[in-house]
Structure formats: C-alpha cells, structure tokens
Amino acid sequence: MAEAFPVKPKLRPTSSKLTPTPEAKYWRSFKIPKDIETTPSKSFTFPINSIAFSPVAPHDFVATHSASVSIFSGKTLEPKPTISSFSDTAAAVSFRCDGKLLAAGDLTGTVHVFDAKSRSHLRRLKGHAAAVRSVSYPRAADKLHLFSGGDDSVVKYWDVTTEKCVFNLLGHKDYVRCGDTSPISDEMFVSGSYDHRVRVWDVRVSNASSVMELNHEKPVESVLYLPSGGLIATAGGNFVKIWDVIGGGKLLYSMESHIKTVTALCMGKVARGSGEEAEENRILSVALDGYMKVFDYAKLKITHSMRFPEPLLSVGFSPDCSTRVIGTSKGNLYIGRRKAKVETEEVGGGLQWKIVEDDPGRKVLRPSYFRYFQRGQNLKPSEGDYLIKRRKKVKMAEFDKLLKKFRHREALVAALNRRNPESVVAVMEELVARKKLMKCVSNLDTEELGLLLAFLQKYSTMPRYAGLLTRLANKVVELRAEDIKSSDQLRIYVRNLKRDVEEEIRTQQSLLEIQGIISPMLRIAARR
C-alpha cells in the first residue's frame, strides 16, 4: 500500500559551517548589549594593555589605556570614573582576592595600589628600575602581598602595607612581561620573560632562584596558571604551550593556530545549563592577527575561533561567565555579554525558596480548576512502562491537499500565495511531472496571473530557479499575450520582468567577458 508523499522542494547542499556546534553558539552568544553604548564610544584611542576582572560579584572590570585605568560596572557595563593619577602609561592591573583593592603598574616602574570603590590612591610601591608590565595579587587568600615583574628583569614580592619589597626574585635575563599567581597557593608565582624562559617561583622554599624553569622558545607574552594549579599555559610567538608543572615541567601540547604573536591568555568557561559540573574550562587566547581562539585543553582542540578587525592585545572573562572583554591595539574595547536566562539569586535566595516549598497552602486539584484537566500530561514514562505512541498527525500544506484532489490550478495559486519560492517551484515541478503546468497557466484568471508574473519577475533570474522559471516566463508570456495586453497591471509586471531579464543578460555578458580573460590564464597556469 502506497503512502502519501508531500511535495518537497529540492535539497540544497548543506555545509558543516551552517550548523554551529553548541560551543560555537555559546561563544557567539556574547553580544554587545543593546542598552549600553556601542563599541566605538568605548574607544580610548590608546592601546588597551591589560584587562582584569574583580573576583567578587558583581565582577567589575578594569582596563588600562595610556595613563589611566578605567573601571566598568560588572552589572550594567557602564564606565565608572577613571583613575588617571599616573605619570606614565599604565601597563598592568590586578584585583585583590576580595576585590577591594586594585594594583596597577606603570612604565615609570611604580606599582600603585588603589581602593577599587573610592578610587583613592593608597600605596606607591617603588623599586623597579624600569617599566612594570606585570602585577599580580595572590589569588587564594593572601591580602597583604603582591608580585610584580618589570623590564629590569626582576620579579619582586611586595609587602603592600609597608610598601616594602620582601624578595627580589632574580633569574630572568630579559624583560619580564607577564606573570600569574597560582590559584591554589598564595606563595607560588609564575613569570614569563623575553629571554624565552618561564620561571615558577615559590617564596616559601627559595627566595633567590626559581623552582622550575621552562623554555618556551619565543619571547613569552603571557602566562596563565590553569585552575587546577598543576598546569601552566604560556603564550609567545604564534603558539600557546601547555605545561605540566607537577609532572616536572613536561610539555603537554603546543597549540599553533594563530598566525601572529599571541598577546594574552585568560581562562574561560563554557556553561552548559546550570551547576558547577556543567562548566568546562577553556583557554581564551588573543593575538595580533585579530583572532580570539577558544582552546579546550582537556581534548586539546580548538573549539571556536572568532575574528575581530583589529590586532588584539588583552582579554578578560568574568568568573560568572557572563561577560567577555577584549581590548585592541587601537583602543577599542569589545565587550560581549551573554543574556543570562535566570538572574543570579541573591545570597538569601535559597532560604526564600525553601519557604515557598514548605507552603502548606497547596490545594488539591479539583475539576473546577483548569489544571485538573492537564494533570499527568507531563508525566514521563518510567523504566518498565510500555509506550504506545500516538500516531503522528500528518500535516499537509494546502497545496498538497489540493494536489491530492487533482485541483492543479488552485494548488499553484495556493503555493504562490504562500510566498515561499522553494515550495512554489516544487509545486511547479510536480505539475510538470503530471503534465499539467501549461494547462494551469492557461486557466489562471487575471488576478492569479498577476500573482504568477510577480513571482516570475522576482525569482526567474535567481540562479537556483532560473532553469525552470526563465523558460516558464517565456511560455507564460506567449500563452497569455492577449490577457497581458488588456490589463495595465499585468503590463507593469511584464515591463518589470523585461527590465530584470535585460539586467541579468548584461550581468551574464560581463561575466562571460571575465571568463574570457581568466580562462587563458588558467590554461597557462595548469601547464606549468
């Protein structure tokens, strides 16, 4: 027994790019919010050297550019007043673990400590002989100390309250341009230098030489402790390397997909649904080639890459996975924010929920409620249940129903009214297969003919449909010449059609000319 097939349009080639992975969707969902001003207004004209997020909610973030540090609200993304008490370009910035203090290094070699809220200048740590390009507060719990690295190739460990340098960590032979503190220990610090070396320091064990030395083989632009504390990512040249620190500094992987120098790294997270387990860590890297790449270091694979029109210098990702900020060398700040589905609950939220659940006022469903009739509809079948599927109702388009009844002209008109060119062409092809298209065309009344001519005018020069529609347009004009002459409206359609066809012919001719120019060249190229 034969089943009924609906009329389907021709298949179109699909490329894998058209179906984004869930991960790509996630990274694309960081969009410039509409309620704040657009990116050009975030332009500071000077390169944005560094971006840092506050570790506590609402995760304010700062960006350094020329001699000032801009603070942005993590909630509204509005800029707060800037700190501009620098005498030279600010180069590095870091929040304390409680988010209350902010440290920034500048090119004079001074590290400034500010109150993040009041922006009052608290401390000046002087000691570096050259520009400070790296400042890091310990990430775990220590609120009193600070690491900094400078172009004098020295890494300093500061006691902030007394403005004194506790240790000078020596060992690098060139500019120290980057550093990161360990996420699990307050005493561990990693620094990267232009002497191609990455050094891991532990202020407990030794204060003079490094615990470990890694060779990145290119000037190191950025280092990053991964959240486990056992892995380090280093960026320099056009590659990013992942090292196993616990395993004795073994190189795990070298990611070489950037074209130009990688300038900054930061941790990103992919939040799938809710809950901690659903989050997966990624390394975000930005480079001078304008690409931001997302690297999954568990699978050692690039999962997403995104292009920006300018060389990128710095990147930041908020710990609550809602905001992604990228700074460029031309001073543009690309702020991307993901639309949060559920607003993060307040601290007391859990308590309130509990009260709601314990509410005894839940009533028994009675037939007087509408919900009574919906009860059990969302019930999921349990393991042993035998499922009886309801037969799916076959939805048929109107033209399908009419075609089934052999009402061909009406089917064509119904398809034309739906304004979906693919289905119109599919119906026409089906009519051709039934040898009824010409009859349909000759039976159309003036209004319906207008509909058909408007369709032909719009689509007959589209390459995908041209094969059928140009010939059909010819036939229609031939068959219905009398009717077209007698109606002004139809004459307008035909005039438009003529214009479109002439334009298409011109395009084709110029394309032919181009082909004529190219083909001898191709011949020559193929011969070599």
Add this chain to the structure above:
Amino acid sequence: MLTGGKSFVSSPPAFSNDAKRLLVCTGNTVSVFSTSTGLQTCELEGHEAQVTSVIVVPATNPASKFLCYCWTASLDGKIMYWDFAAPELMKTIDIRFPIHSMVIPSLLHQRIDSTGKLPDLYAYICTEDAKQEGKPSSFGIQKCNLTKSRLVGGVTLAETQKPGHVTISPSGRYIGTCEKRKLRIWEIPAKDSEHVSYKKIRLHHTRSITTMAFHPNERVVAAGDVTGRILLWRGVGREAFSNTKSSNGRLNKDGEDRPGVRDGDDADSCTTWHWHSSQVNVLFFSSDGAYLYSGGREGVLVVWQLDTGKKKFLPRIGSPLLYFINSPDPTLSSISCADNQIQLLRMPSMEILRSISGIKLPSSHMDMYEGFGSVVVFNPTAGLIAVPAENYRVQFYSLFDDREISQVQICERNHQPGDEITVKVNLVALSRDGSTMCTVETRLPEEGIGGLVTLKFWACGSQKKQISLSTVIYEPHRDAEISCIAFRPTGNMAVSSSYGGDFKVWVRRHELTPKDETVQRSGWTCHAVGSYKKKPMSTAAFSSDGSVLAVAADKVITLWDPDRNTLLAVIGDSLEPITNLTFVGKSEYLVSASASASRGSKDSNPQLTVWSMSKLSATWSYRLDTKAITCSMGDSTFAVLACCKPKGSAEESLQCAEEMILLFNVEKAAPLSVWFVSKAQGGGLSFVSSDEDKVSATKAADEVLAYINGAREYVLLNPHCEQETKLNISRQRGFANLDETDTHGYASVYGALPEFSLKTDQTPFPSMSSGKTWKDIFSGPPHTLGPLRNLCSDFLESLLERRSGVVE
C-alpha cells in the same frame, strides 16, 4: 537449470475450502500459498504450458471442508485433477487444444440423483482451434465431460476471434462471456448431460465490455466497459430463462418501463454507474449479493451498495487491479494487482492483511520513450537482482530463493497507476560488493520545461535491507541523459557517462559530523570530468583491477586513468555506435558491442569485438546484434545475449529472429555453448556466483549464468556442463508449513480458561470448529453484518468454549 520469476497474476487465483491456502497460477505450475503467513507451501508441477485456470472443488457439506481437490487447465491442452494437500496428481485429461479459460458449473450445484451415483461432471472451456494455414485461429466455448475424459462433440456455444474469459454465476446456473460490445449468457440446465439444449440471451452495449459478474441469487448481471462505466442489468432473462411466466414478460416488453435496456434485450432495467476513469477490470458481487466490488486501472477498490449505489473505497493499492476473489471464509478475500502482487484483505473493514509479491513486471508504458530502458541489474555476489518498478521503487529479488527481499523507494512521489509515466527510475547500478547502489531518475519535460535528471547514491547496510540515501545530485550532466553508471570493482569510485558528451568520475569522501565525532558521514563528490571530441558517451566500464576506465565515445573506445584523469589510448573504429563494453574477468581483453542506433534501419552493421589490451587491437569479431554481455569473474569466458536475423528471405518472412545466448572464451572465436531463448527484448544476462558464502573466492566452478527475459522470467544455467541439464544447486525453497495455532473466541481475548475438573459432565459434545471469532462477526459497519438470525447462532457458538476432548 532453475527457473523463476513467474507472474502470479496471469489468471485469477483460488482459495481452498478452509481459506487457509491460496492457489495461484504461476507459469507452468500452480503455487499454493498459506494465507496466514503469505509464504509458499507447495507447488503443483505437471503442466507443460501456462496454467490458465484453477478451480477448487467446493465443499458440499461442512465435513468435506478439508478436502483439497482442484481442477487445473492449461495452454498445453490438458485438464488435471489434483489433491493439493499432498500434493498429488490424480487425473489428466488431454483434449489437445489450448485452454484459455475453464468453468465447471456442476461443481457448484452438484446433486446426487435418485440412483445414488454422481452424474457426469461437465466443464465449459474456452479453447483455441487448431491453427489452419493462412487463417487466424478462432476460439470457441466447448463442453468437456470430465468424468469420461473427453470433449463433448458438436457442442460449441460461441465462436470468437479473441480468447474470452468465461464467467460463471456463483450458483452455477449461468455462464457468460463478454465479446466486444455484447454479453452472452447461457443457462446451464440443472441436470446437465451431453445433449441438452441451452437457453441463451445477449445483452448489448455501445462500448467494448471488459468484464462481467453474476449476482449470487438474483437475475442481476453487472458489466464493466473500457470507459469505466458499470452497467447493471436487473431481471435478466425474465423471458428466456423462465418457462412459466412468459405472458408477464410480454407485458413488460410492450410497456415502456424498461429504462436503459437496449433494443429488445431480455432485461427489466439497466442502470449505469460511472466512477472509474478508465477501464473496469474487476467486478464481483459479495456473497450475500448486497454489494458489488469494482476496480480498474486507478488501483482503487470501490464497494457499491447495490440498492442505493453508495460507494466506499479502498484507495492507494498502488497498481491496476486485475482480479478480486473472495474466500469461503467471509472475512478474507484477495486482490490481484498488475504489479505481480496479491493482496489479502480482511473483509468488512477492507484492510490489507498481507501481500504475496512476485517479481515486478515490466510496465507496458516503460518502453514508450527512448532512453527509458528499464534493465534489470544483477548483484553477482549475492545472487540478487534489482528490478525497477513502476511506482518509483526498486525491488530486490533473490534469484536462488525466487522471492522478494526488499523494496526501496527511490523517488518520493505519489504514484497514480494508469497515468502517463513522466517520472521514472531508469538506471540502477550496484557496486560489486553490494555496499552501494546508484540510481538515476528522469523527469520528462512538459513542452520543454522542467526536465530533470537526478543521480542518487545509496548506502546499503549489511543486512541488505537497510538502504539509506547518501547523496543526491541534480542534473549531473546538465540536462543530458545519463547513459551508463559503472562502479570501480576496487571500491569508492563510480563513473557516469552521458549522451551529452562527457563523463564524470565520482568518489566517496568521508567527513565527520560536527555534532558527534564518532558518526562518519560519507558523500559522493565529483572527482573528474572528461570528454572526447564532444562525442556522446554511451557506456563505460572499469577493468577488474580498477586501473583502467574504458568509455565508449560514439564509435571509438577511450581508455582513461581514473585517478589522474588522463587519456591513455583510443582504440577501435566500429561502424555503429558502441552500446556495451565489458572487461573480461582478470584477462587482458575487452569486449565491445555495437548496434545500430535506429532499430528500423535496414543496413545496420552490428558487431561484437574482442580487443586485446596489451596490443590495443582487435583480436576477433562477429557480426552479431548483441543485447547484453556478461563476463565471468574468475576465468576468461564471457556470455552474450544476441539476436541474429537469418539471412535468407524465406526465413525472414516468418519473422522469427533467433535469440540466443552464446558462451565464448576470449582466446577462441568459436562459441563454447549456445542456448536458444525467447522474449529477449529488454532482457538481461549475468554470471552469478551460486554460493553466497564464498564471496571472496569466487571460483569459476560455482558460477552460474542467469538470464532474465523481457517478461521478467529468469533461468539459471550452468555454463560449463551443457549435457547436464540439472543444476546442482540445492534450492533452499523454504516451504513454510501450514500449521498455525490460533486461539479463537474467548481464549483469544482473555486467554485460556483454567481447567476445571468437573466430574459430572462426561458426555462428549461433537463440536464443529467455526473459523469465526466473535470479533470477526461484529467487525465492520452494522449494515454489513447480515441478518440477526444468523448472527445470533454464530455469536453464541463463538462464545462457547470449544472442547478438544473429554474433560476427565
């Protein structure tokens, strides 16, 4: 020698008395199918020509319900009497004239006369007279005494130019036949003997009548004509067939209340129903006479309520209907369809229970268009053939088992049987390992608009049943028709050649799906395009190691490197365009066949040539019109299906072009063996390895030659020992046994009752099994149920638990 691929629908089938078996005329044999499983249970072999009628001896009383006797008649002029349960031949009557149709009226109202012995049994047969010189053969309805095994002389009821189907009324009182625009009806006397006179009438119509049917208990005759009208005469033969009320009839004739009856026909009234749009093939009255079933080219079974003319439909059967018969079991009937399928219906609700399908027959429309050739494709390793059917499907048919394996819908389009075919699957190709299928479907343009050629690649699963669409390519060679598709034997490459002057090489590429990395997606992409002097490419072939691709460009053969797409050599210059190319096994020879492009031309120079690849020159050639070539996979033999017209003018007048299969070895020009065949037009030929397990190591010894003719009948030959006519293939004909255990009545709904040990009831009840469950009695609309009186007893009977024996 093994034959198969028979038509199930050449003649109407017949149900056995218990409705558990269906007897189907299949070529020279009668096949018995089980109605509960749809599988063949046994075969009656004995006739030497096509069996045209099968009549089951009906049960006269309930006790004889299990008797399995039948009469068969065949074109070889024999009438045979069988016990089909055994199966066993019991009697043969040779009347020496081809029998086209047979009815035995006396079976239906057989009465033991007063003397206590059975009267003679008479059959009415439509026979063909012996052909006389220069005269077309004539056909007549004759009478045959089956008891005495002889033809009754001098009784010829009708003579016609065409063989007619004799129709019998369910009561056995009337027989009739339709002849052009009239119906002829005879009354069979209740006591039939050799010399009786027959009362006969004629009913006239203005169009050619195609089929007729008798009402079971009234004098109502229905007839269908070529335009789709159904005529219903009531009160037929009131004058001629009734002896007593002649005066009444006269009154009627004089009066004017005989609407619709044509020029003095003997009927009270004639009504016309018109629903069918084309020829009516099936007419059948239901057993209670309340309904009339009709069907035709549209593939819709229509049920007419006789009194009101209201209709009910069973649509989408998918093929023109040919016969409808009902079984002794009122819940079961069958429809024979033109696509070689028999559908079993559950009756009042008209659901299709199951279908018995044979090999798809070629459509009569298929050879209407040039390039629409529908060739059967062989899968040599699995012993399968792929047959394109009319309803955009490809049927896979097992040669060794002689049954359908599966069907694949190639083009998702609704098929209206009887319509002009404008979309057709016209090329099918299978890769050698059977993992890939390639199909080409063509949509014909309407006034030059909207023609479309679509090339589709399919991936076949391991089970041969899961076939999924892999790649669709629209207009692969612009709007030119594809002439041939060939797969590379070593895999993952195919070539399609077109009449538009180019060929394309397709390769399979794998890619990972973005979502799930474990699932591989494979698609076919174009690897290379080649053409030679813009000549139409008619056929292509790969060498057995896949290193050389031979493409026939009009009259020459071009040899290509398929990987790098470079022209290696051009050989040959035949007189006619080349139609067929094959590399012979693993040898260095290539066989080409060329035929005249226009079939009608007188001075055609068909040629069969064997080329040596090492010398790039012809080795030997024949002037032979070749239809198909196949080569053995193992050794260097090949077989051709050829048609050779005799030279002599005297023989030509007989118009018997000899069609034959020739087996050659490439080394020698003399054929190894020759078989003569018939109906070779549209036929196919292939070597098939007989042992499915030895796919990898196909030795020449297990290869058999399969030949299928234009009517889709096939034969398997052993090419190596011609003396031995029997093929030593053990045919695994899985004759299913008939045993089925059905629970009836109460037990079918609630399960078996627990056994009670009642001591009181000791008397055994003689119980008679009724085939009906109470569900069946009440299924269907209330007006189909029948009188309450009958129903009540049936219902009660079905509710009672049937006992198989005495409860201890």
